[in-house]
Amino acid sequence: MYPPEEHWVLTKDAFERFLAALDPDPNAAGVVYERIRSRLMIFFRCNGCADAELLTDETLDRTIRRLGEIEIRNVMSFVKGIARNVASEAHKKSSKTAAIEDLPAPVWDRSRPDEAPAADPMQLRCLERCLQKLGPDEEKLIRDYYQDEKRQKIDRKRRIAEALGISAGALRIKAFRVRRQLQRCVEGCVRLQTS
Amino acid sequence: MLPGDSSDEPTVRYLLGKLSQADREDFEDRYFSDDALLEQLQAIEEELIDAYVKGRLDPADRAAFENRFLHSPECRRRVEFARALAAIPGAPDRRVRASLLSRLFPSSLGMRFALAGAATATVAAVVLMLHFLPDRRAPQIAIKTGPPAPVEVAPGNEAKGIGQTVAPPKGLLAPALAFALAPGVRGEGGLNRISIPPGTYLLRLSLAVDADADFPHYAAVLSTVDGREVLREDNLNRKGAAVTITVPSGLLPAGNYAVKLTGIDGKNSEAVAGYSLTVQAPPTAPK
Numbered sequence: 001m002y003p004p005e006e007h008w009v010l011t012k013d014a015f016e017r018f019l020a021a022l023d024p025d026p027n028a029a030g031v032v033y034e035r036i037r038s039r040l041m042i043f044f045r046c047n048g049c050a051d052a053e054l055l056t057d058e059t060l061d062r063t064i065r066r067l068g069e070i071e072i073r074n075v076m077s078f079v080k081g082i083a084r085n086v087a088s089e090a091h092k093k094s095s096k097t098a099a100i101e102d103l104p105a106p107v108w109d110r111s112r113p114d115e116a117p118a119a120d121p122m123q124l125r126c127l128e129r130c131l132q133k134l135g136p137d138e139e140k141l142i143r144d145y146y147q148d149e150k151r152q153k154i155d156r157k158r159r160i161a162e163a164l165g166i167s168a169g170a171l172r173i174k175a176f177r178v179r180r181q182l183q184r185c186v187e188g189c190v191r192l193q194t195s
Numbered sequence: 196m197l198p199g200d201s202s203d204e205p206t207v208r209y210l211l212g213k214l215s216q217a218d219r220e221d222f223e224d225r226y227f228s229d230d231a232l233l234e235q236l237q238a239i240e241e242e243l244i245d246a247y248v249k250g251r252l253d254p255a256d257r258a259a260f261e262n263r264f265l266h267s268p269e270c271r272r273r274v275e276f277a278r279a280l281a282a283i284p285g286a287p288d289r290r291v292r293a294s295l296l297s298r299l300f301p302s303s304l305g306m307r308f309a310l311a312g313a314a315t316a317t318v319a320a321v322v323l324m325l326h327f328l329p330d331r332r333a334p335q336i337a338i339k340t341g342p343p344a345p346v347e348v349a350p351g352n353e354a355k356g357i358g359q360t361v362a363p364p365k366g367l368l369a370p371a372l373a374f375a376l377a378p379g380v381r382g383e384g385g386l387n388r389i390s391i392p393p394g395t396y397l398l399r400l401s402l403a404v405d406a407d408a409d410f411p412h413y414a415a416v417l418s419t420v421d422g423r424e425v426l427r428e429d430n431l432n433r434k435g436a437a438v439t440i441t442v443p444s445g446l447l448p449a450g451n452y453a454v455k456l457t458g459i460d461g462k463n464s465e466a467v468a469g470y471s472l473t474v475q476a477p478p479t480a481p482k
Contacts, residue, residue, distance in 0.1 A: 039227055041269070042236065046219070048212055050266045080227045118446055121426045123279040131283070146245065146280050169235065176238035183276045 008065050018064045021075060036060070036076065040083055047087045055090055059083045126189035130182050138178045145175040206239045211259040244270075244277045282445025373399035375437065376454065378468035390475045391444050398444055400472075401437040402456050408467045410458030413438045420451040429459075449476040 019029040022036075040059055044052035059082050063075070072078045131139050144160055161171040208214050209222050226232045246252050247260050264270040376387045391398065402415065413433060417426040417440070425447070428440045438456060454470040 035230060035233060038237065039233060041267075042210075042226075042240070043223060045263045045267065045270070046209055046212055048263065052267050053269060076227050080223065118425070118448075119279040119282040120275060121446060123275055124282055124445065127276075127279045127283065142280075143283065172238045172242075173234055176234065176241060179241060179280070182280075183273070186276060186279070187272065 008061075010061055010064060014064050014068060018060075018067055021067060021072070036079055039076075040079070043080075043083050044087060044090075047091075049087055049090045050094060051090075055083075055086050059086050062086070122190055122193055123186060126186045126193065127182070129189060130185035133185060134178065134182065141175055142178055142182060145171070146179070203239055206236055207243060210236075210240055210243055210263070211256055212263060213259065241273070241277070244273055245281065248274060248277045248281055373401060373439075375401040375403060376470045376472060377403055378405075378470055387470060387472045388475055389472065391447065398442045398447065399439050400442060400454065401439045402454060402468065402470055403437050404433060404456070404467060406436070408458055409433070410460050410465070410467070412459040413467065414457045414459055414464070415440045416455045416457075417442065417446075418453050418455070420453060425452065447474045449474050 019026060019033060022032040023029040037056060037060070040056040041052050044055045049055050059079060062082050063072075063079050066072065066078070066082070067075075131142065134142070141160070145157065147156065157168060157171060161168045164171065164174075166174070205214070205218070205222065209219060214222065226236055243252075243260065244264070247257065247264075252260060264274065374387075374389050389398075400417075404413075410433070412429075413431040414427070414429045415431060415438065416424060418424050426440070426442055431438050431440065440454075450473075452472040452474065454472060456467045456470070458465045458467045
């Protein structure tokens, strides 16, 4: 028997059971787990929930707990159902507790793009370092793909895709993967600099 | 909406919370069961963040974006990263760079560099080729501003007159440039006027230091004239008659700046020199 929800805590065993349900191969299970997390984060953000991270953890906790109680045939579909319940509960709660302090802090007066905040110098230094760690082709891809020239950007992307012999969609995914890798590197670098 | 393929529109509308409930749930059903669609959604989300930091979203979309993205520390980190990514220019054209390399450096010492001239009290700015970047990077172009200085410059890249700012040769991009700054704080940047050509992503500012201001280390603070700190570098060393700082060009939009150099000796510090700098808007290409 599993304890009722209010007394339930996530244990290592329960988490490993969950991973095993995702995929018998631990590495593959880790990848699936990360994708579930990503889906949930996007889901809660796009459903107007303020604390996407907290609600994502809550959804995963409930899923893992239920996995010990019932047989779940389609984990992804089950997770989505739990997420909708969690979002609905969060909306009911937030409609009673929303306060001005909960609103995001203003970032800048966007009506004047010239006054947009400058990039953090440490981020920039780390970004330059991390760019140097990429392969030459990946670095070029990042510099080219994310260069911002409005209309020209579309044409440029088409040219890059043609040069690489891939579709525009495949190029977008390729650039996105390198970007994620780069962002992880930069975040690690910034952590090192500030520790 | 994002500039680009109109097929992205439903995804962007989903990300901004603008789909009807039925369409939203339908979209969620699909990306919960389709890894490729999830990845595409994530990629478009990053491009939406880029559009936000570049001020490309209309007011309604900006508000929707902020309402969804700025609550989360994870999203804020991504916004910060996008801001940094937006500050780096695109890749230079390798074909052009290679041709420049062979023209300037026909010998096998292709990655050797022109030398920074020693700045005097009145010298303004010198821009030369450097190779402070890793070997796989291309060399930088040589342009020069300010009065003559003892600088080795490749043919075709000779110095121009005082106070002039010279654009790089047509068609060439300058990923990194170096300027030597004379000390002295004057209004409007004094003679230290520089123009950063499009495509430049790093600047090396060589701060001329008097011979008697000799310290084991130096610290430099680059600020706007109204005192907003742009960059701080500690633990700098003197090389020859200058201390050099490296600044991402994205940090220096057109405007007036000041650099304060401090000498550090153990726990003691002493102001060494101040430098004023005016960054001019880059030259516009003739139409």
